[in-house]
Amino acid sequence: MAASISGLLKPWTPRVFLVRWSRYNPYYLEPEVRKEAYSKPEAELSAEEKEQRELKALRPIKAATNGVTSSVFSDPVLSKFVNMMMMDGNKILANEIISKTLENIKRKQVEKYHKAPEGKKEEIECNPYAIFHQALENCKPVVGLASIQKGGKFYQVPIPLSDDRRRHLAMKWIITECRENKHRRTLMYEKLSQELLAASVREGNVIKKKLEMHKMAEANRAYAHYRWT
Amino acid sequence: MALQRLSFRLRQTVTHVRSLHTSGCGQQQAAVVVESEPEPLSVFRTQENDPACQSEKHMGQYYALPSPHIRTLFPHGLPGRFEQQLKTFNEACMMVRKPSLEVISYLKKTDFSKPSLRYLFYGLAGSGKTMSLCHTVHFCYTQGWLVLHIPDAHIWMKNCKELMPSSYNESRFDQPLQASEWLRNFRITNEPFLSKIKTKQRYVWTKREFTEEGSLLGQLVDQGISRVKSSSDVVGAVLKELRLQSGQPESDFRMAVAVDGVNALWGRSTIKKKDKSPVEPDELTLVYNLKKLLTKDWTGGAILTTLSQTGSLYTPKFAYLPQELLGKRGFDSMDPFIPVSVPNYSEKEFESCYLYLIDRHWLQHPQSRTEEGKKEIIFLSNRNPSMMDRICASL
Numbered sequence: 001m002a003a004s005i006s007g008l009l010k011p012w013t014p015r016v017f018l019v020r021w022s023r024y025n026p027y028y029l030e031p032e033v034r035k036e037a038y039s040k041p042e043a044e045l046s047a048e049e050k051e052q053r054e055l056k057a058l059r060p061i062k063a064a065t066n067g068v069t070s071s072v073f074s075d076p077v078l079s080k081f082v083n084m085m086m087m088d089g090n091k092i093l094a095n096e097i098i099s100k101t102l103e104n105i106k107r108k109q110v111e112k113y114h115k116a117p118e119g120k121k122e123e124i125e126c127n128p129y130a131i132f133h134q135a136l137e138n139c140k141p142v143v144g145l146a147s148i149q150k151g152g153k154f155y156q157v158p159i160p161l162s163d164d165r166r167r168h169l170a171m172k173w174i175i176t177e178c179r180e181n182k183h184r185r186t187l188m189y190e191k192l193s194q195e196l197l198a199a200s201v202r203e204g205n206v207i208k209k210k211l212e213m214h215k216m217a218e219a220n221r222a223y224a225h226y227r228w229t
Numbered sequence: 230m231a232l233q234r235l236s237f238r239l240r241q242t243v244t245h246v247r248s249l250h251t252s253g254c255g256q257q258q259a260a261v262v263v264e265s266e267p268e269p270l271s272v273f274r275t276q277e278n279d280p281a282c283q284s285e286k287h288m289g290q291y292y293a294l295p296s297p298h299i300r301t302l303f304p305h306g307l308p309g310r311f312e313q314q315l316k317t318f319n320e321a322c323m324m325v326r327k328p329s330l331e332v333i334s335y336l337k338k339t340d341f342s343k344p345s346l347r348y349l350f351y352g353l354a355g356s357g358k359t360m361s362l363c364h365t366v367h368f369c370y371t372q373g374w375l376v377l378h379i380p381d382a383h384i385w386m387k388n389c390k391e392l393m394p395s396s397y398n399e400s401r402f403d404q405p406l407q408a409s410e411w412l413r414n415f416r417i418t419n420e421p422f423l424s425k426i427k428t429k430q431r432y433v434w435t436k437r438e439f440t441e442e443g444s445l446l447g448q449l450v451d452q453g454i455s456r457v458k459s460s461s462d463v464v465g466a467v468l469k470e471l472r473l474q475s476g477q478p479e480s481d482f483r484m485a486v487a488v489d490g491v492n493a494l495w496g497r498s499t500i501k502k503k504d505k506s507p508v509e510p511d512e513l514t515l516v517y518n519l520k521k522l523l524t525k526d527w528t529g530g531a532i533l534t535t536l537s538q539t540g541s542l543y544t545p546k547f548a549y550l551p552q553e554l555l556g557k558r559g560f561d562s563m564d565p566f567i568p569v570s571v572p573n574y575s576e577k578e579f580e581s582c583y584l585y586l587i588d589r590h591w592l593q594h595p596q597s598r599t600e601e602g603k604k605e606i607i608f609l610s611n612r613n614p615s616m617m618d619r620i621c622a623s624l
Binding site: 073098102113115126 | 313316317318319589590591593594595596597599601602605622623624
């Protein structure tokens with residue numbers, strides 16, 4: 001749809017220049033942040049990529065948001081998690097909490113690694129990013145519930161969820177769990193690291209919540225046909 | 230099943246690390262693996278654990294501090310992040326760097342009949358001044374010197390929970406908590422000397438308590454720890470005794486006075502008197518007695534000091550030169566001293582630190598082990614040791 005609209009529009013730049021807005025004219029192209037995309041020589045490009053490059057020379061490009069970096073250490077999933085944890089726009093604090101969490105996880109695992117006997121060393125996962133991704137995977141629910149009205153009553157109907165929705169639910173559960181169910185004196189990064197380590201081995205409160213969701217879906221299996229009228 | 234996949238990925242990174250080591254030594258991978266295995270360790274680690282035997286060829290390499298030494302010598306002296314690191318890695322490895330090697334070589338050649346020299350480590354924030362001081366103090370300890378280590382002079386100037394008027398001199402103030410804690414740590418560090426050194430003067434603490442002339446230093450220290458009220462005066466007495474006895478021909482010990490954050494002694498303090506006016510540094514007994522020890526009156530030892538902006542009060546953030554941090558009065562009192570600059574890591578030292586962190590499995594991000602990741606770490610930290618530590622902590 002965007003392609004057809006951009007075909008109709010003539011090239012134009014507005015009088016008021018939009019720099020940090022999130023709604024752009026569909027004529028604008030997405031920015032390319034990765035360094036590898038620019039270091040490819042001419043010969044390796046396929047036909048579409050050559051076309052893209054020529055288009056980039058003519059069309060205006062959206063401003064890149066503050067969250068994207070060309071750093072080799074950037075991780076889109078982790079950036080999304082940071083954004084969800086951010087409150088009142090305090091991204092610096094959210095980033096600090098996450099980096100302290102990763103450091104904490106790494107410290108605990110590396111300590112265990114160095115104290116473990118030779119045979120057990122290979123089983124201990126020390127990479128905090130791998131643990132985070134594993135924990136997120138383990139927390140993602142397979143089916144979700146939707147509230148569908150039929151004959152005056154609302155039924156909780158089990159439905160398949162899209163990948164984005166599953167990821168969002170997993171992250172939201174982790175964050176709410178760590179915000180609410182912790183002791184007054186425990187710091188956020190400490191609680192987060194405990195939850196992520198537990199989730200990566202399928203223990204802990206977030207996994208329990210996911211399993212409860214699955215049980216509810218299984219219990220309401222009879223209403224599954226309410227999805228379609 | 231997920232665990233098997235994870236361990237497979239780990240095995241891949243382990244072989245990748247081994248190939249990085251051998252390529253770092255300039256050896257072909259086709260060479261016999263058995264021969265090249267002990268070699269990678271020598272690029273960033275050295276077996277020479279005695280600071281007295283370390284020389285320029287060990288520069289940039291890590292040596293292991295023996296754990297009994299750490300428990301006695303540094304009950305409170307090491308920086309907080311280093312303590313965490315030695316708990317995580319299960320070993321304490323310090324890098325041999327040029328500033329501390331320089332000071333150690335001067336200490337080896339000192340003439341103990343001349344007045345003691347003052348060495349000052351200065352540099353940018355996070356460049357390794359406290360660690361250089363700890364390395365030099367470790368050398369003094371292994372040589373059997375008596376070590377008087379004040380880990381941070383700034384804590385005597387701020388957050389004082391109890392401030393008492395001094396019993397000895399009406400215009401001064403006591404800090405019983407800090408003094409008793411310092412005496413406890415002094416006792417742990419210098420156990421053998423406590424039973425050898427005898428006091429030369431009679432001290433009266435209250436109407437009924439006094440320490441006779443000729444009693445052991447250990448008794449004096451115990452008196453200060455058990456009677457917290459007079460602990461600051463005990464500290465003053467201990468410092469006076471050691472200063473008087475250190476150069477004498479009959480005493481066979483050498484004294485090393487190590488003060489971290491010496492610019493606090495001439496700075497401002499946040500401690501307030503009852504009428505809300507700030508306390509001058511010279512009005513505190515601990516500071517007053519310590520300053521007497523930093524003069525060049527005594528012989529038979531050395532004074533090692535460090536500047537510190539991080540804990541200091543009312544100093545600009547980017548000040549690091551001696552003139553800026555000590556102020557006019559401090560510089561005039563410390564003058565003449567031997568300034569030793571502590572720079573950021575050189576390329577070789579950075580390389581060594583990077584390899585050490587990979588060896589200890591601290592750099593876990595797969596991209597951090599590539600060339601691109603290394604260049605990015607160099608760019609972000611500018612080879613500053615503490616910044617590099619903070620960046621690599623979350624990678």
